[in-house]
Amino acid sequence: MARKQRNRAADYAVYLVVRLLVAAVQAVPPRWAYAVAGALAWLLYTLVKSRRRIALENVRAAFPELVNDPAKADRLVRAMFGHFAQSVVELMLIPRKLHVGTWRKHLALPEGHLTLPHLLTGRAALIVTAHFGNWEIAGFHLGLCGFRTHAIARALDNPYLQRFALHFRQRTGQTIIDKNDDFEFLTEVLKGGGKVATLADQDAGPRGVFVDFFGRPASTHKAVALMAMQFDAVMVVIGVPRVPRTAYPQRPDFDPTDPLAPLFYAVRVADVIDPREYASDPNAVKRITQRYSAALEALIREHPEQYFWLHRRWKHQPKAKGAKAA
DSSP, X not given: OOOOOOOHHHHHXXXXXXXXXXXXXXXXXXXXXXHHHHHHXXXXXXXXHHHHHHHHHHHHHHSGGGGGOHHHHHHHHHHHHHHHHHHHHHHHHHHHHOOTTTGGGTEEOTTHHHHHHHHHSSSOEEEEEOSBBOHHHHHHHXXXXXXXXXXXXXXXXXXXXXXXXXXXXXXXXXXXXXXXXXXXXXXXXXXXXXXXXXXXXSXXXXXXXXXXXXXXXXXXXXXXXXXXXXXXXXXXEEEBOBOOGGGSOOOTTOOTTOTTTTOOEEOEEEEEEOGGGGTTOTTHHHHHHHHHHHXXXXXXXXXXXXXXXXXXXXOOOOOOTTOOOO
């Protein structure tokens, strides 16, 4: 089916609004920018009722104890809206605030010893993460530190916003691989021992491999495990949650009253999976997929308000045995 032709004028208008918003956020004091994030979170929670309902359904299913505590479930969803609005504003600030000399004020690497060896060897590596915390900041930071990485992402439908997003994502050296159109390039990168990041928590439809995720079968893409096996790529499962500064040693020159104090994340490593361990396992794809899904779940359980409960992660379910095709 031919792709529907887009309205270029409408696309450009949306792009201009986004650029103006970014310029305004970068121009005002950070406290004002965070105030804008708070207002945006309130508006989204209040007005986008369909997504709020999906989020509530998801958190109640993931945490059954919340079924009988609607107020707590609602607070979690409100906190999720607040976190992501704040993260979007921070992404606008990062290009001007996060540099080689400042990143330690905003990012902790408590398990760097688990990631660095795989970034420095000639063996291919897959950095597996989820729509959790602030996943964009990890690729930005790796580029700042001189690592040349790649990330798999779907191109935005709006071509003007796509160019703008690419400029942000690639400004420190990360290269974006189109999820739908760059398979040959992806193959070339992995064959050459490249380091590729991918989001691995999206519904894969009826043909995905079903693994347990928060106690429910979740259709998950087979491609991540298949790539690891085909290209002998070690898998590093990470999350980048917002964390309290008091939990991590800080530079002595950091001022706790700094208006950018909320911009503090930790790159957490949940698991390191070597596909060689599954070389003779006939169920390797499902076992690897289950293992990294469990690792991501463990991270999300520590900071549930920072997971993107708005998407339909459990949209497709396995067909009942013996069910006839329609």
